[in-house]
Amino acid sequence: MKKATVISIANQKGGVGKTTTALNIGAGLAKVKKKILLVDIDSQNHLSRWLGYSADGKPTISEMIYQEVSNVHSNNHTDFIRHSEQENVDFIPSNHMLAGVLGILGADSDSVNVLTRIFNHKFFTVYDYIIIDCQPSLDLLVSNALSCCDKLLIPVQADLLAYEGVNQMLQTLQRIKKRTDIGDFMLGILPTMYAKNTVISNEILQALKESYTDYVLQPAISYRVEVKNSSATRTSLVNHKNSYVGEEYMRIVYEIIART
Ligand SMILES: Nc1ncnc2c1ncn2[C@@H]1O[C@H](COP(=O)(O)OP(=O)(O)O)[C@@H](O)[C@H]1O
Numbered sequence: 001m002k003k004a005t006v007i008s009i010a011n012q013k014g015g016v017g018k019t020t021t022a023l024n025i026g027a028g029l030a031k032v033k034k035k036i037l038l039v040d041i042d043s044q045n046h047l048s049r050w051l052g053y054s055a056d057g058k059p060t061i062s063e064m065i066y067q068e069v070s071n072v073h074s075n076n077h078t079d080f081i082r083h084s085e086q087e088n089v090d091f092i093p094s095n096h097m098l099a100g101v102l103g104i105l106g107a108d109s110d111s112v113n114v115l116t117r118i119f120n121h122k123f124f125t126v127y128d129y130i131i132i133d134c135q136p137s138l139d140l141l142v143s144n145a146l147s148c149c150d151k152l153l154i155p156v157q158a159d160l161l162a163y164e165g166v167n168q169m170l171q172t173l174q175r176i177k178k179r180t181d182i183g184d185f186m187l188g189i190l191p192t193m194y195a196k197n198t199v200i201s202n203e204i205l206q207a208l209k210e211s212y213t214d215y216v217l218q219p220a221i222s223y224r225v226e227v228k229n230s231s232a233t234r235t236s237l238v239n240h241k242n243s244y245v246g247e248e249y250m251r252i253v254y255e256i257i258a259r260t
C-alpha cells in the first residue's frame with residue numbers, strides 16, 4: 001500500500017499566504033484527480049472556516065492529538081474527517097482548543113512525533129496527499145508538522161524583509177530531520193503576493209533565487225485583489241473560471257506533482 005505524501009506548509013511569519021496556498025494547492029491537486037486531505041493545525045482555524053467548517057460537535061485535530069498522547073486509539077478515523085463538496089477535498093478542522101494542546105503534546109515521551117504516529121495509520125493510505133497548514137510559529141506543533149512531512153513548502157511574501165525567517169525555517173528542518181542535507185525534504189520556497197511592477201518585489205525575488213536557487217518555485221504567485229475577495233466568498237481560486245492567480249497555483253500544482 002502506498003503511503004500518502006505529506007506536505008507541510010509553514011513559515012513562522014503570519015500573513016504570508018500559507019493558508020491561501022494550502023487551500024489552492026489542495027483544491028488544485030483534487031482537480032487533477034488526486035485524493036486530498038487538508039489538515040488545519042492553526043488554532044485560528046482560517047483554513048477550516050474557509051472550507052465551510054463551523055462547530056459541529058464532532059472531534060477536531062485537538063482531540064486527535066489528545067487521544068494519541070493518551071494512547072486512546074479510536075478506530076473510527078472517519079469521525080475526524082469532514083468533506084468540502086465545493087473543493088472536493090477532505091479535511092480535519094482545528095479550533096481554539098488547539099492552543100491548549102501544546103502542553104499536552106509536551107507531556108508525550110516522543111513529543112515531536114505525535115503527528116507522525118497519527119498519520120502513519122493505514123487509514124490514511126487512501127489519500128494521495130496530506131497537506132498540513134501550520135500556524136505562524138516554530139513551536140512544538142510546527143515541529144511535529146516538520147517531523148511528519150515528506151516535503152516542506154515555505155510560502156514567502158515578496159515584500160520587505162520577507163526572507164528573514166527562511167534560514168531559520170531551514171535550520172529547524174535540519175535539526176528535526178537530523179540531516180544537514182535537507183534537499184530531499186524540500187518541496188520548495190514559494191514567493192507569494194508578488195507585485196510585478198514594484199522594485200521591492202523584484203529585488204526580493206532576485207535575492208531568493210540567489211540564496212536558494214532550485215528551491216524557489218515558479219511562477220511566483222501574484223498579488224491580486226481577487227485573492228482577498230476569494231477569502232471573503234470562501235472559494236478557492238483554482239476553481240474560479242478565469243482566475244489569474246488560480247492559473248498560477250495550477251502551475252505550482254503540476255510542479256508539485258513533478259517533484260513528489
Ligand atoms: N496572492 C495574493 N494576493 C493578494 N492577497 C493575498 C494573496 N495571498 C494571500 N493574500 C491575503 O493575505 C492575507 C494573509 O494570507 P493567508 O493565506 O491567510 O496567510 P497565512 O496563512 O500565512 O497567515 C489574507 O487576507 C489573504 O487573502
Ligand SMILES: [Mg+2]
Nearest residue numbers: 018019042046
Ligand atoms: Mg494561515
